[in-house]
Amino acid sequence: MANKKGKGNKGGKSRDDAAWARTDVIEREHMHNERLEKYYKAQNVLPEEEWDQFLETMRNPLPTTFRVAGSRQAARLLNDTIKDVHVPHLAGVVFEGEAVSPPQQIPWYPEGLAWQFNVAKKVLRKSPEFKKFHSFLVFETEVGNVSRQEAVSMLPPLFLEVEPHHRVLDMCAAPGSKTAQLLEALHAHDTITSSSIPSGLLIANDSDYKRTHLLIHQSARLPSPALMVTNLDASIFPAIKIPSEQTIFPSSTKARVAAKKQYQLLFDRILCDVPCSGDGTLRKNPGIWKHWSPMDGNGLHSLQLRILQRAMRMLKKGGRIVYSTCSINPVENEAVVAAALKSIPGFELIDMSNHLPGLVLRPGLTSWKPTVTREINTDFATYQDYIQTLDESQRASSKMLESHWPPSAAEAESLHLSRCLRIYPHLQDTGGFFIAILQKKPPVKAPASRGASKDPSEGKRTADAVEGLDRSDVKKAKLDVEGEAGKGQEADAEPTEDADEELPEEAMEDPTPPMEVDEATPAATSEPKIRFKKGKTAEGASAHFKENPYTFIAPDDPIIKACIEIFDLSSNFPASNLLVRNPAGDSVRSLYMVNDIVKSVVQHNDYARIRLMTCGTKVFGKQEGTEAKREGAETHFRVLSEGLPVVLPYIGPKAIVQADFAALKIFMESYYPLTSGFSESFQSMINAKANGSYVVRFQPGQLEGATLTHELVLPIWKSNVSVMLMLDKRAKSALSMRIFGEDITTAAREAAARKKEKSEATPDAQVDTPVLEEDTAGAPVDETEAVDVPETA
Numbered sequence: 001m002a003n004k005k006g007k008g009n010k011g012g013k014s015r016d017d018a019a020w021a022r023t024d025v026i027e028r029e030h031m032h033n034e035r036l037e038k039y040y041k042a043q044n045v046l047p048e049e050e051w052d053q054f055l056e057t058m059r060n061p062l063p064t065t066f067r068v069a070g071s072r073q074a075a076r077l078l079n080d081t082i083k084d085v086h087v088p089h090l091a092g093v094v095f096e097g098e099a100v101s102p103p104q105q106i107p108w109y110p111e112g113l114a115w116q117f118n119v120a121k122k123v124l125r126k127s128p129e130f131k132k133f134h135s136f137l138v139f140e141t142e143v144g145n146v147s148r149q150e151a152v153s154m155l156p157p158l159f160l161e162v163e164p165h166h167r168v169l170d171m172c173a174a175p176g177s178k179t180a181q182l183l184e185a186l187h188a189h190d191t192i193t194s195s196s197i198p199s200g201l202l203i204a205n206d207s208d209y210k211r212t213h214l215l216i217h218q219s220a221r222l223p224s225p226a227l228m229v230t231n232l233d234a235s236i237f238p239a240i241k242i243p244s245e246q247t248i249f250p251s252s253t254k255a256r257v258a259a260k261k262q263y264q265l266l267f268d269r270i271l272c273d274v275p276c277s278g279d280g281t282l283r284k285n286p287g288i289w290k291h292w293s294p295m296d297g298n299g300l301h302s303l304q305l306r307i308l309q310r311a312m313r314m315l316k317k318g319g320r321i322v323y324s325t326c327s328i329n330p331v332e333n334e335a336v337v338a339a340a341l342k343s344i345p346g347f348e349l350i351d352m353s354n355h356l357p358g359l360v361l362r363p364g365l366t367s368w369k370p371t372v373t374r375e376i377n378t379d380f381a382t383y384q385d386y387i388q389t390l391d392e393s394q395r396a397s398s399k400m401l402e403s404h405w406p407p408s409a410a411e412a413e414s415l416h417l418s419r420c421l422r423i424y425p426h427l428q429d430t431g432g433f434f435i436a437i438l439q440k441k442p443p444v445k446a447p448a449s450r451g452a453s454k455d456p457s458e459g460k461r462t463a464d465a466v467e468g469l470d471r472s473d474v475k476k477a478k479l480d481v482e483g484e485a486g487k488g489q490e491a492d493a494e495p496t497e498d499a500d501e502e503l504p505e506e507a508m509e510d511p512t513p514p515m516e517v518d519e520a521t522p523a524a525t526s527e528p529k530i531r532f533k534k535g536k537t538a539e540g541a542s543a544h545f546k547e548n549p550y551t552f553i554a555p556d557d558p559i560i561k562a563c564i565e566i567f568d569l570s571s572n573f574p575a576s577n578l579l580v581r582n583p584a585g586d587s588v589r590s591l592y593m594v595n596d597i598v599k600s601v602v603q604h605n606d607y608a609r610i611r612l613m614t615c616g617t618k619v620f621g622k623q624e625g626t627e628a629k630r631e632g633a634e635t636h637f638r639v640l641s642e643g644l645p646v647v648l649p650y651i652g653p654k655a656i657v658q659a660d661f662a663a664l665k666i667f668m669e670s671y672y673p674l675t676s677g678f679s680e681s682f683q684s685m686i687n688a689k690a691n692g693s694y695v696v697r698f699q700p701g702q703l704e705g706a707t708l709t710h711e712l713v714l715p716i717w718k719s720n721v722s723v724m725l726m727l728d729k730r731a732k733s734a735l736s737m738r739i740f741g742e743d744i745t746t747a748a749r750e751a752a753a754r755k756k757e758k759s760e761a762t763p764d765a766q767v768d769t770p771v772l773e774e775d776t777a778g779a780p781v782d783e784t785e786a787v788d789v790p791e792t793a
């Protein structure tokens, strides 16, 4: 998040400054906090000899860090541009007599896709080389190719190792910088021009309604049919229902009854990047020096624990949870992990300390001393010692829980708490951070004989797992059917190792949030214990959810048929995975596409119960411009630029036009270029087509010193005498900057003219420059959506 301007920030600093370099809210000499120092000294977080360096680093501004985002192939290409064009250009820059270092790759980030640099804001504003690099980054950030993100915040998704088939839950996801990384991992098989449709799923959730919009905006940068965004309290995240994938007909002689049961979707990977006191972000948010209190961490501990426990209940066997905070307080970190592991068996911390070579880490703490007061009283060695000092009447209302205290040394050892990972600011010039990687123990390999297993059900589950999911699913469903007829088979209906969990009856009638969790029983049951707020019913609670529902439209719906016709879509186009956002499925403006698992979730879960904010990606939009009407094109849909990579593999030759690099330049330089301005071959191709939406494949080439290194595929709209690139103007500018090294678009020329006019009229006025904000960049504006078909030029 960008820093807020504080009182110390005496007038006149532009947002640009704030975005790129720390805007101090307090002077350096005030960067002290006795309580903080006393508390952390008592925790022994660091050896004595590192203490001063640690505090000193905390007072220094953070270097600027960013990550090249997007699908792997596209990211590599952009990264090469940074490495081979920008960095050499920035090497050797001298500003006011001092050498300025160019950006450097962060050593531990895979494929060198993350960068850091440390330059004063006036260098960014005044050095021509850095100014140009800055503009490049601003544009690329706006279109989602670059993510300005703290280095340590990039870590949790790397430890999750998400693969395209994984079912992933990001429990506390907003504003979404880590969600973007998880999405990229799901889309690891995308190519430069087309998106894969991963078989996996990512549910990105946040309990803060407003922040879910930031999340939606952020994740729109990598549109995905595998994404769902929900707005739920993670500590009581409801069971997501999915049907069994098999339909069993138990006997050919009996009536053919489908044995379809509901299962709870279990996840392969869960990120718990929980709300925390954030003292690891002191370098970015120096205001924390003034306000830090240990009671923040003490107060958050219980929520953090409940969120982690809920995640553990929703994880598949062999699955992985990353629990992370940007706090260095053990009460928010190791204490939470220890309590969670003690409360729910079958999990272990895994040692991934060597996962990212080059990353300097410290092991987790095995002991700590919670303070029971704001003024740091760490005298109580155990919870019992503390609670006995309180009157009986005060005990029940005490905010301190047993889990604030460390386990015994032997327990800490057996829980392997030292496998947690700690990052301190002075180790590699970053923020402070904490990560724990928990695994639900994988299925045990089948023993030679079942008799060897102590737990009778364990041997059975193992055998199922070894024989494979399909087989075990079939068996389970079959047993369910027999159970209905013959009873007494409950034990055999145990969920299999790898399968989703069959839902108990209560979960089928799952109540709807908002709900309160009974804190006294954090993990005793498989579902959190819930009670409704006074006077609220499940229906009442859902009624507060005002988003539109999603409705699938039949593959033979006239709109879908029209799209199939216009875009020459191949027979394997997943037409049954298209949906619209309204209850009746009519008055369609946009068609969204989801993958199979998202479709299944949407179809089997009430959208208000799971507070579904958005899902899938928009692929087609209705063209509603005046010219479209004049041309009788009101039934026309156009392919949207964000959805194009998803539908491109299905688009047939009838809807595709080939063009060269020179044509791209013409499209860039004008809003509505006349068809007659293009090469003869392009003219003859486009003139032979009816007015409407097409896709252009621009071939690589060279032109006046600029190079198009790879094929580029973009949507256009053909009118009577002109053609238009259907790209919003920021995306167009970013593309121009990347390919031509400057912004040659009409919008840029017009903006430059306006700026000149303004500065001539009021020579002393400060002119706004574009801003690169961290994580929460920009307001959600979909300009492509707003584009009307132009009047013919």
Ligand SMILES: C[S@@+](CC[C@H](N)C(=O)[O-])C[C@H]1O[C@@H](n2cnc3c(N)ncnc32)[C@H](O)[C@@H]1O
Pocket: 153, 171, 172, 173, 174, 175, 176, 177, 178, 179, 205, 206, 207, 208, 211, 232, 233, 234, 235, 273, 274, 275, 276, 303, 775
């Ligand atoms: C540390 S931030 C998450 C940052 C995010 N993972 C990212 O990388 O951009 C914690 C988030 O948790 C959310 N939050 C707080 N309480 C929550 C709860 N009970 N359930 C879900 N989200 C919660 C906050 O709104 C906040 O967005």
